[in-house]
Amino acid sequence: MDLSLTSEQEALRAEVRAWLQANMPREWTRRVMASSDVPRPEAYDFLRTWQRQMYEAGWIGLTWPREYGGRGLSFVEELVVHQEIALAKAPPILNILGVGMAGPTIIAYGTDEQKRRYVSKILSCEEIWCQGYSEPNSGSDLASLQTRAVKDGEYWVINGQKVWTSLAHVADFMMLLARTDPNAPKHKGITYFLLDMRLPGVTVKPLRQLTGDAEFNEVFLDNVRVHGSQVLGGVDNGWAVGLTTLMYERLALGFGLQVRLRITLDGLVELARKMEKNGRALTHDPVMRQKLAQLWIDTEALKYTGARGITKLLRGQMPGPEASAGKMIWVDTHQRIQELAMEIEGPYAQLTPGSDWAVDGGMWQYTFLRSRANSIEGGTTEIQKNIIGERVLGLPKD
Amino acid sequence: MNFGFSEEQELLRATARKFFENECTSTFVRDRMAEPAGVTDDFWTKLAEQGWLGLVYPEEYGGTGLGFVDLTVLMEEMGRASMPGPFFSTVLLGGLAVLEAGSAAQKKEWVAKVAAGQAKIALAWTEPNARWDAAGVTVTAREAGGAFTLSGTKLFVLDAHLADAIVVVARTRESARPEEGITMFLVPRNASGLDVKLLPTMDQTRKQCEVTCKDVRVPADAIVGSKDSGWAPLQRVIDRATVGLAAEMCGGAQRVLDMTTEYAKIRVAFGRPIGAYQGVKHRAADMLVEVENAKSLTYYAAWAVDENSPEAPLAVSMAKAYVSDAFRRIAGAGIQLHGGIGFTWEHDLHLYFKRAKNSEFTFGDATYHRERVAQLIQL
Numbered sequence: 001m002d003l004s005l006t007s008e009q010e011a012l013r014a015e016v017r018a019w020l021q022a023n024m025p026r027e028w029t030r031r032v033m034a035s036s037d038v039p040r041p042e043a044y045d046f047l048r049t050w051q052r053q054m055y056e057a058g059w060i061g062l063t064w065p066r067e068y069g070g071r072g073l074s075f076v077e078e079l080v081v082h083q084e085i086a087l088a089k090a091p092p093i094l095n096i097l098g099v100g101m102a103g104p105t106i107i108a109y110g111t112d113e114q115k116r117r118y119v120s121k122i123l124s125c126e127e128i129w130c131q132g133y134s135e136p137n138s139g140s141d142l143a144s145l146q147t148r149a150v151k152d153g154e155y156w157v158i159n160g161q162k163v164w165t166s167l168a169h170v171a172d173f174m175m176l177l178a179r180t181d182p183n184a185p186k187h188k189g190i191t192y193f194l195l196d197m198r199l200p201g202v203t204v205k206p207l208r209q210l211t212g213d214a215e216f217n218e219v220f221l222d223n224v225r226v227h228g229s230q231v232l233g234g235v236d237n238g239w240a241v242g243l244t245t246l247m248y249e250r251l252a253l254g255f256g257l258q259v260r261l262r263i264t265l266d267g268l269v270e271l272a273r274k275m276e277k278n279g280r281a282l283t284h285d286p287v288m289r290q291k292l293a294q295l296w297i298d299t300e301a302l303k304y305t306g307a308r309g310i311t312k313l314l315r316g317q318m319p320g321p322e323a324s325a326g327k328m329i330w331v332d333t334h335q336r337i338q339e340l341a342m343e344i345e346g347p348y349a350q351l352t353p354g355s356d357w358a359v360d361g362g363m364w365q366y367t368f369l370r371s372r373a374n375s376i377e378g379g380t381t382e383i384q385k386n387i388i389g390e391r392v393l394g395l396p397k398d
Numbered sequence: 399m400n401f402g403f404s405e406e407q408e409l410l411r412a413t414a415r416k417f418f419e420n421e422c423t424s425t426f427v428r429d430r431m432a433e434p435a436g437v438t439d440d441f442w443t444k445l446a447e448q449g450w451l452g453l454v455y456p457e458e459y460g461g462t463g464l465g466f467v468d469l470t471v472l473m474e475e476m477g478r479a480s481m482p483g484p485f486f487s488t489v490l491l492g493g494l495a496v497l498e499a500g501s502a503a504q505k506k507e508w509v510a511k512v513a514a515g516q517a518k519i520a521l522a523w524t525e526p527n528a529r530w531d532a533a534g535v536t537v538t539a540r541e542a543g544g545a546f547t548l549s550g551t552k553l554f555v556l557d558a559h560l561a562d563a564i565v566v567v568a569r570t571r572e573s574a575r576p577e578e579g580i581t582m583f584l585v586p587r588n589a590s591g592l593d594v595k596l597l598p599t600m601d602q603t604r605k606q607c608e609v610t611c612k613d614v615r616v617p618a619d620a621i622v623g624s625k626d627s628g629w630a631p632l633q634r635v636i637d638r639a640t641v642g643l644a645a646e647m648c649g650g651a652q653r654v655l656d657m658t659t660e661y662a663k664i665r666v667a668f669g670r671p672i673g674a675y676q677g678v679k680h681r682a683a684d685m686l687v688e689v690e691n692a693k694s695l696t697y698y699a700a701w702a703v704d705e706n707s708p709e710a711p712l713a714v715s716m717a718k719a720y721v722s723d724a725f726r727r728i729a730g731a732g733i734q735l736h737g738g739i740g741f742t743w744e745h746d747l748h749l750y751f752k753r754a755k756n757s758e759f760t761f762g763d764a765t766y767h768r769e770r771v772a773q774l775i776q777l
Binding site for chain 1: 768
């Protein structure tokens with residue numbers, strides 16, 4: 001057991017730290033920073049430029065193959081860079097679904113041509129990706145999805161509807177799951193398509209969330225003709241390909257979100273230092289100290305549970321269903337951080353942007369509301385518990 | 399970076415698991431619960447022969463010279479077996495205190511004997527005030543004519559009734575800073591005026607005592623370390639012992655989860671194994687998440703202690719805070735998911751449930767350690 005880094009890895013840390021110090025954008029305000037997970041719509045243009053800069057400097061795609069724009073390094077280097085990004089409180093990655101999910105899945109299953117065509121543009125943010133999994137009647141029971149793809153010569157004709165599709169309104173491509181064999185058992189007849197969002201018949205309608213923002217969408221697919229070369233990983237093999245994507249998603253959560261969680265927690269401690277109750281800072285309140293310390297501990301636990309996962313990867317084992325545990329820990333800790341921010345603000349927690357009385361310009365009110373989605377998006381907590389129960393503990397299926 | 403165990407450590411785990419499965423059966427544990435000794439000479443000798451009593455001691459004192467990461471592996475297996483007896487109190491408290499602060503002569507005499515299984519040393523630290531901070535040390539040691547006289551009562555002292563000697567933490571000087579003026583003394587168990595009384599405790603696998611000092615006279619060379627500055631070495635001992643305790647708790651928690659999972663697969667209700675129901679499955683998943691987090695924090699604390707990292711005290715308190723809550727909750731959930739059978743004396747679950755309670759209050763419960771975390775992160 002050795003948590004120390006090699007001298008090369010330490011050098012990389014110094015390099016990324018220096019780069020961030022020199023290049024952190026001035027316009028990166030607390031307001032924009034408040035989006036600790038998914039970028040907010042008003043920041044898209046700014047974040048697109050930022051990701052491009054990060055990519056050109058070599059800080060995105062560290063583990064991806066060199067021939068597709070990556071650097072061919074290990075997960076340790078990836079972790080080092082993520083830690084420095086967090087310490088610098090740098091902006092998030094806009095093309096998070098591309099970098100976290102589409103890219104690794106295309107690298108794993110794509111043809112040479114697909115890899116050449118798509119992968120590096122994901123890193124540079126030239127092409128943004130969204131994820132077309134959920135449907136109005138298929139959420140947790142994803143394999144029941146009904147979007148149909150029917151073969152017509154070299155093309156597939158796709159009809160159906162996707163929902164809760166983050167970034168679809170700015171996306172260039174979608175990771176699309178559609179049913180290609182309606183007669184096969186539900187997990188068997190699904191195919192994974194790389195869908196060009198500009199094709200005729202693709203309609204995106206923003207959906208307003210309880211936060212008031214519209215970061216996700218409904219996507220209607222109406223006789224969309226997709227060429228056969230856009231199938232990823234083989235016809236009727238979409239379930240296996242799609243699960244790989246989800247596995248990488250949860251792994252990406254382990255890297256990126258643990259460090260973002262730490263940023264949020266630091267902000268919470270700052271908030272507690274300046275808010276007073278009965279004439280003294282909340283950090284002097286024994287009950288509050290207990291709650292803050294517990295969140296600190298839980299955030300650290302996620303870090304070291306993640307480090308054990310990375311060690312498995314470095315030893316050549318694939319990310320497994322254990323990643324579900326990481327997602328659950330992250331969700332639970334983040335939601336409790338947001339709840340505690342409201343408790344710390346007390347009655348001021350009710351005030352939103354626009355009021356001079358709002359604490360920190362009403363920043364925490366948005367992140368608090370947004371955090372309710374954490375236990376639903378990317379697989380509900382209930383589904384994660386099923387995965388852990390059945391695939392880690394070996395309990396019988398429901 | 400490598401945050402996993404080595405092949406040698408995995409081999410140690412396999413060896414230990416097999417050893418405890420054979421030597422530390424449920425029957426053996428229950429027999430020890432029923433008698434004061436808590437251990438047999440035969441079992442103790444076998445631990446010595448395996449080299450486990452001196453695992454973390456240097457070779458010059460008869461030890462194996464391994465680290466706390468290695469010890470973590472061993473203690474997880476001990477916790478899994480709910481192993482009774484004075485391993486923890488002798489090896490990680492009394493023995494470690496002498497190793498940490500003792501003179502060359504004390505180490506030569508006592509540490510080597512502990513490693514060989516020929517002596518047991520207890521640590522008498524906590525008192526009826528039930529505090530874990532320096533102000534809690536009120537037993538006095540008055541100096542006169544080159545000797546010291548100890549007076550006062552120690553409580554919750556593990557295995558003092560089995561010890562050949564007891565390291566007594568006493569106050570040699572009153573000071574505005576309670577950390578100053580604390581001294582450790584190595585007192586023979588048979589010293590005149592030293593009275594040891596076994597306490598009836600909920601967890602019968604780990605014996606506790608009241609130790610009363612009534613004008614116990616010891617010579618100056620009984621001091622372990624130096625006079626008035628015993629608090630810092632004591633804290634280092636407690637931090638390292640706490641890593642071992644946390645590891646033992648992780649092992650117990652994992653065992654409860656394993657028992658519960660196995661039972662949920664075979665117990666049928668309403669025509670299906672209960673593990674198929676989400677009410678059971680989801681609680682089991684929650685148990686797994688807590689076990690994994692508890693292990694992660696414990697392994698990090700073990701590594702930090704081995705590295706003498708400045709973050710070691712923080713790492714230890716994070717681990718103990720987390721695992722104290724986790725083991726208690728997991729042991730409780732294990733009983734719940736077993737239903738009526740889990741509430742019987744016959745089933746082993748209650749051994750873990752009670753051990754969880756004992757361990758929770760040994761060297762600081764979650765509330766104490768969360769406050770220590772708050773201080774260490776400068777909240």
